[in-house]
C-alpha cells in the first residue's frame with residue numbers, strides 16, 4: 158500500500174478528519190462527496206512543512222487526463238491554508254486518493270494561462286470557488302498534482 162512514513166497528525170478540523178477517516182476506511186466508497194452537494198472529493202496526503210509529520214486533507218475532485226487541481230481556497234479566507242505551505246515545501250512527498258487506493262504524485266503551483274485553464278476546470282466542478290474568489294483579495298493558489 159502506498160503510504161508516507163512518519164507520524165500522522167490529523168487535521169484540527171473535526172468534520173474534515175472525520176471525512177478523511179470515512180473515505181480511507183471504506184476504500185473511497187463512503188465519505189467521497191462534499192457534505193450533501195453530491196460533488197466528489199479526493200484525499201491528499203503530504204509531509205508537514207514544520208512538523209515533518211504526515212498530514213491529510215480532503216479537496217474537491219478536479220481531474221483532467223490523470224492530473225488533479227488542488228485549489229487552496231479555504232472558503233475564501235484571507236490567508237492560505239496550512240497545507241499550501243506543506244505542498245510547496247515537500248512537492249514530491251504527496252499522495253492522492255481518488256478511489257480505492259492512494260498513489261504518488263508530484264505537485265507544482267501553476268500561473269498564467271495554465272492557472273486560468275485549471276481555474277475554469279475547478280469552477281466548472283465546484284462553482285462555489287467563484288464565490289470564494291469574490292470574497293477575498295487573496296489570490297487563491299492553484300497547484301496541479303501529476304502522477305509520479
Ligand code: F42
Nearest residue numbers: 168169205206207208214215216217230231238239240242
Ligand atoms: N479546502 C480547500 O482549501 N479547498 C477545497 O476544495 C476543499 C474541499 C474540501 C472538501 C471536503 C472536506 O472535508 C474539506 C475540504 N476542504 C477544502 C478543507 C481542507 O481539507 C482543509 O481542512 C482546509 O483547506 C484547511 O486546511 P489547513 O491545512 O489550513 O488545515 C488546518 C485546519 C489544520 O489542520 N491546521 C493544523 C493545525 O495544527 O493548526 C496544521 C496543519 C499543518 O499542515 N501544519 C504544517 C505542519 O508542519 O504539520 C505546517 C504548515 C505551515 O504553515 O508551514
